Amino acid sequence: MNNSTILVTGGAGYIGSHTCIELLNANYTVLVIDNLDNSSEESLKRVEKITGKAVSFIKGDVRDKALMDRIFSENTIAATIHFAGLKAVGESCAMPLEYYDNNVNSTLVLCQAMEKANSKNLVFSSSATVYGDPEILPLTEDMPLSATNPYGRSKLIIEEMLRDLPESDKLKNSTNPWSVALLRYFNPVGAHESGTIGEDPSDIPNNLMPFITQTAVGRRKELSIFGSDYDTVDGTGVRDYIHVVDLARGHLKAVQKLLSKDSINGVQAYNLGTGNGISVLQMVKAFAEVNRVDVPYKLVDRRPGDVAACYADATRAKEELDWEAVMSLEDMVKDSWNWQSQNPEGY
Numbered sequence: 001m002n003n004s005t006i007l008v009t010g011g012a013g014y015i016g017s018h019t020c021i022e023l024l025n026a027n028y029t030v031l032v033i034d035n036l037d038n039s040s041e042e043s044l045k046r047v048e049k050i051t052g053k054a055v056s057f058i059k060g061d062v063r064d065k066a067l068m069d070r071i072f073s074e075n076t077i078a079a080t081i082h083f084a085g086l087k088a089v090g091e092s093c094a095m096p097l098e099y100y101d102n103n104v105n106s107t108l109v110l111c112q113a114m115e116k117a118n119s120k121n122l123v124f125s126s127s128a129t130v131y132g133d134p135e136i137l138p139l140t141e142d143m144p145l146s147a148t149n150p151y152g153r154s155k156l157i158i159e160e161m162l163r164d165l166p167e168s169d170k171l172k173n174s175t176n177p178w179s180v181a182l183l184r185y186f187n188p189v190g191a192h193e194s195g196t197i198g199e200d201p202s203d204i205p206n207n208l209m210p211f212i213t214q215t216a217v218g219r220r221k222e223l224s225i226f227g228s229d230y231d232t233v234d235g236t237g238v239r240d241y242i243h244v245v246d247l248a249r250g251h252l253k254a255v256q257k258l259l260s261k262d263s264i265n266g267v268q269a270y271n272l273g274t275g276n277g278i279s280v281l282q283m284v285k286a287f288a289e290v291n292r293v294d295v296p297y298k299l300v301d302r303r304p305g306d307v308a309a310c311y312a313d314a315t316r317a318k319e320e321l322d323w324e325a326v327m328s329l330e331d332m333v334k335d336s337w338n339w340q341s342q343n344p345e346g347y
């Protein structure tokens with residue numbers, strides 16, 4: 001039994017809400033801060049229903065320094081998972097300052113509050129986007145990092161900023177040094193098996209899976225497949241899709257690692273992916289076959305900024321976090337559809 005409190009920023013969002021379930025099921029006490037800019041409090045009500053446990057919720061912004069100080073002074077936080085941020089690549093090109101403010105500044109304010117409270121265990125939501133346009137696949141954590149857009153650059157800047165913290169501990173001879181897990185997600189899809197929580201983009205979806213599910217449910221006329229002339233198995237883009245429940249369990253494993261005797265000494269990056277590359281056409285076909293629904297599509301030009309293929313080597317997460325993805329492509333397409341068909345308009 002344990003009832004340590006885990007602070008989850010952005011916990012009402014897609015990955016955060018699924019992670020809250022895993023934390024509650026493992027008997028952690030969960031405190032969520034979210035400004036609900038890209039989510040609804042309803043997701044947390046459903047998390048409570050699924051788990052039969054309560055979530056403490058604070059509606060607020062992680063950039064609010066006074067609020068963050070208050071949260072850390074009023075609670076003993078064993079570890080923090082920092083999901084809060086903006087995540088749309090295209091939007092980040094149009095409004096870079098909002099992205100740097102929301103993503104970099106929120107992390108800065110959060111870490112200042114954590115340092116002040118001497119609560120220095122952090123799990124950070126990074127992304128495979130930090131590998132830029134990869135030259136060698138599968139991607140291991142020590143491959144070169146680069147950014148191709150402001151969203152990716154914000155993640156890179158944060159990773160760099162976090163790497164400076166353990167260095168400062170050394171200079172200060174800190175007896176409670178920072179322990180930071182940078183989790184680099186590949187492409188999260190799927191939903192909780194209940195179909196009651198899932199991905200609910202507020203605008204026209206940028207990502208493949210919500211576009212597929214919204215097309216299948218009749219909200220979109222057809223899927224545009226961006227590019228059919230890549231050097232891949234069938235010419236369409238290849239990605240490492242990972243079930244969001246597997247991803248959520250990766251966060252639980254990272255928290256458990258941070259709170260163990262064998263904690264992370266400083267900062268360590270982990271790829272969270274399956275290691276399998278799936279093409280857009282393979283995904284559309286699997287979705288249509290498993291769910292017996294039609295997904296009308298057309299082949300169009302490449303989307304600027306897309307890479308041909310991207311998939312993970314997740315060996316480090318297996319060796320050091322005792323985590324690996326176990327859910328199949330069938331689980332991913334079945335659970336995505338289960339959520340969308342039960343909630344055609346989202347929350």
Ligand code: NAD
Nearest residue numbers: 010013014015034035036037038039061062084085125127
């Ligand atoms: P999401 O938008 O569903 O969740 C993010 C949550 O943070 C939302 O509930 C939003 O309201 C909240 N939020 C945003 N800015 C905030 C702020 N300043 N203060 C308080 N709350 C704030 O997104 P998600 O898919 O769950 O992604 C979570 C994290 O994972 C993000 O940092 C994202 O960049 C990262 N990530 C996501 C993907 C993906 O494809 N979904 C891939 C790689 C990395």
Ligand code: UFG
Nearest residue numbers: 127128129185186206207208211224225226237239280306
């Ligand atoms: N795709 C389509 N049609 C669509 C949407 C996507 O064909 O309507 C294709 C893309 O061209 C790509 C694949 O589906 O080949 C996956 O595209 P997504 O937009 O779902 O995902 P990306 O790999 O482009 O980006 C995702 C996240 C980013 C993150 C990146 C790397 O959205 O935030 O993974 O982790 F940076």
